[in-house]
Amino acid sequence: MFDSFTLVAATADLADERAARGVADLVEFRMDLATAPAEQLAGYDGELPLLVTNRPAWEGGEADGGDAAAETARLNTLAAALDYEAVEAVDIELAALRRSDRAVGVAETAERHGVDVVVSVHDFAGTPSERAMVSLLSAAASAGDVGKLAVTAADRADALALLSATHTVDAAGERVATMAMGAAGRHTRAVAPVYGSKIGYAPVHAEDATAPGQYDLETLASLVDRLRSR
Numbered sequence: 583m584f585d586s587f588t589l590v591a592a593t594a595d596l597a598d599e600r601a602a603r604g605v606a607d608l609v610e611f612r613m614d615l616a617t618a619p620a621e622q623l624a625g626y627d628g629e630l631p632l633l634v635t636n637r638p639a640w641e642g643g644e645a646d647g648g649d650a651a652a653e654t655a656r657l658n659t660l661a662a663a664l665d666y667e668a669v670e671a672v673d674i675e676l677a678a679l680r681r682s683d684r685a686v687g688v689a690e691t692a693e694r695h696g697v698d699v700v701v702s703v704h705d706f707a708g709t710p711s712e713r714a715m716v717s718l719l720s721a722a723a724s725a726g727d728v729g730k731l732a733v734t735a736a737d738r739a740d741a742l743a744l745l746s747a748t749h750t751v752d753a754a755g756e757r758v759a760t761m762a763m764g765a766a767g768r769h770t771r772a773v774a775p776v777y778g779s780k781i782g783y784a785p786v787h788a789e790d791a792t793a794p795g796q797y798d799l800e801t802l803a804s805l806v807d808r809l810r811s812r
């Protein structure tokens with residue numbers, strides 16, 4: 583997976599899979615935003631494979647990861663999801679891998695199960711320097727199967743720096759996924775795949791966005807298709 587561009591329908595409700603089918607390649611299940619995530623996973627009978635994410639509050643999500651015990655519980659919930667056949671990828675934050683043995687353990691379990699690991703970095707405050715982004719993306723990519731970087735762009739220069747960092751790390755042979763959140767970065771969701779980004783995230787319905795600036799799924803699918811077929 584992720585050798586070529588993968589369109590991901592991001593959702594807290596696995597019932598969205600039906601609407602995503604035929605458009606998305608994969609469903610990202612945001613366990614941290616979901617009601618009864620374990621029950622939803624157990625009852626999942628959709629056709630699209632799943633990428634599971636249990637984002638902690640310290641990285642912009644809603645799962646409690648506030649102290650060591652809460653962080654271990656969050657990672658255990660994520661690890662339990664790996665037992666489901668439908669789960670083909672898992673998102674683990676680079677910062678979690680750096681600070682917790684349990685996170686490294688989840689990545690190792692994923693590898694044993696043949697589940698791809700997306701190692702993610704999010705900056706909800708701004709866009710780091712291009713150099714810093716290259717270094718973060720390279721570190722994330724070498725810690726898993728794909729390195730993902732989502733930043734917040736304030737202006738065109740930020741968006742351009744993200745695209746340039748994407749190009750640099752992709753050209754070095756690493757698998758990357760990038761996007762700039764917010765209005766100034768919105769177009770990067772359509773354009774970054776041209777520069778090597780391997781994953782695009784979009785909600786089935788615009789009102790269910792899981793991050794600022796996302797296009798709805800149909801829109802992102804059509805923008806990416808049209809740009810990449812040139």
Ligand SMILES: O=C1C[C@@](O)(C(=O)O)C[C@@H](O)[C@@H]1O
Pocket residue numbers: 592610612635673702732761763783784792793794796
């Ligand atoms: O990390 C990402 C990327 C994302 O934050 C975005 O900006 O599209 C959306 C999240 O659901 C996903 O886990």
